[in-house]
Amino acid sequence: MSIEHYDAIVVGAGQAGPAIAARCSREGLRTAIIERGPFGGTCVNVGCVPTKTLVASARAIHLARRGAEFGFATGGEVRADMARIKARKDGIVEASRNGVESWMRGLKHTEAIVGEARFTAPRTLRVNDRELTAPRIFLNLGGRALVPDLPGVHDVPTLDNRTVMELTEVPEHLVIIGGSYIGLEFAHLMRRFGAQVTVVEKSPRLLPREDEDVADGVRAILEAEGIRIDTGAECLSLSHRGARIAVGAACATQIPPIEGTHVLLAVGRRPNTDGSGLDSAGIQTDARGFIVVDDQCRSVSAEGVWAVGDCNGRGAFTHTAWNDHEIVVANLFDNDPRRIGDRIACYALFTDPPLARVGASESEVRASGRPALRAKMPMQRVGRARESGETQGFMKVVVDAETRVLLGAAILGMNGDEVIHSLLDMMAAGQPVDRIARTVHIHPTVSELVPTLLQQLKPMA
């Protein structure tokens, strides 16, 4: 087999890979992009895009059920039609996936190859019956759902983020193992579709990485819609119970297990770095399998190899994967020394209302011992939220006492996922919060509360 020479090879057409391939193509490099599954990777096919279409359906159903409150009748019970909800989701996903694929197939100097790539030697990969080499290899391998090592986990049918979105009927009772971001999104939307939902979480509270008031606020929102939440579930196990699945959550044998019709595993993600022959190329991974990279996404052990997106363990979101691509092309082609370290942590949990977060949590700031100011106000104070009948949640900020620069913020509430960007942009600009506290915001919006909130700062007790 003769080795085919390229200038650049991208493995994985997820969120970072295609944009890197496009830039290589623009630079006139002979490029190959290799994808073993559907183009677009996790976000497009089994992550952000499909979940947000389901979140939109769930919200529409929820609002329709509140018709009487808003002054309209629906002419009967509002019921989810899972097959139609899935069809809508599939249509949006397909358009997005096709967009990525046709983008890649249309690039100049670029070959889009369908197949699984595996290293055979440094900077050399086998795919199908071909062997390819290039001086620059970009790994955009992504990740997949982690299967926890629980008694019985391989004896009963379980769902993950892919298969749960293939259901054409609403589960009667969905038990979700894992009370973190992915699990809670599914919990909320499935409840609104009409499923009985139980969330089982090992830690003493939901969202263990968030502040206690944030986690409690999310819990209250979910419980208000009838979701059962079992935290502190230290002795998890799975077994058959007739046609149902029994989820044991407590160590005490007299506490009966939870019986569900379906079980969703949502306990975390693992990188797709096994099975790619990274050892043959001297590419170092850490104990959890993430490719170890420097602040420019370069492999620390293999020259000419970059790892971008979820597989480098430096981010777990589409926006971090995209930013990895920006960092790589800026350093390679634009002489612009962008770094992962420049990034401010930001993300959202798309329950409804959502939780949006930037920077450090209050507990992290407290643990750091640095003098800080804090302000917190309920969404009840937002006129627009009252007018919309969506007053759950709060806004909270933590500010450096000396520089008056924002250290972190949480917005749990209506439009929080949009409003948070005014705070994120202030952090990025390195401006003291007084700038935003004195900025006039439009009335009536949720953002209107931000300057008011920043006028309430008090030293953190």
Ligand SMILES: Cc1cc2nc3c(=O)[nH]c(=O)nc-3n(C[C@H](O)[C@H](O)[C@H](O)COP(=O)(O)OP(=O)(O)OC[C@H]3O[C@@H](n4cnc5c(N)ncnc54)[C@H](O)[C@@H]3O)c2cc1C
């Ligand atoms: C249910 C769910 C909801 C989510 N919601 C959000 C959200 O709302 N917002 C957000 O920012 N993030 C969200 N995420 C996370 C987001 O999807 C990921 O962070 C993002 O997709 C990571 O992109 P990536 O490019 O690193 O990898 P991926 O998108 O996973 O792409 C990696 C690609 O590499 C391919 N591949 C792997 N190995 C090989 C190989 N050896 N040969 C060839 N191809 C290979 C895979 O097939 C895959 O297509 C969600 C994730 C899940 C699971």
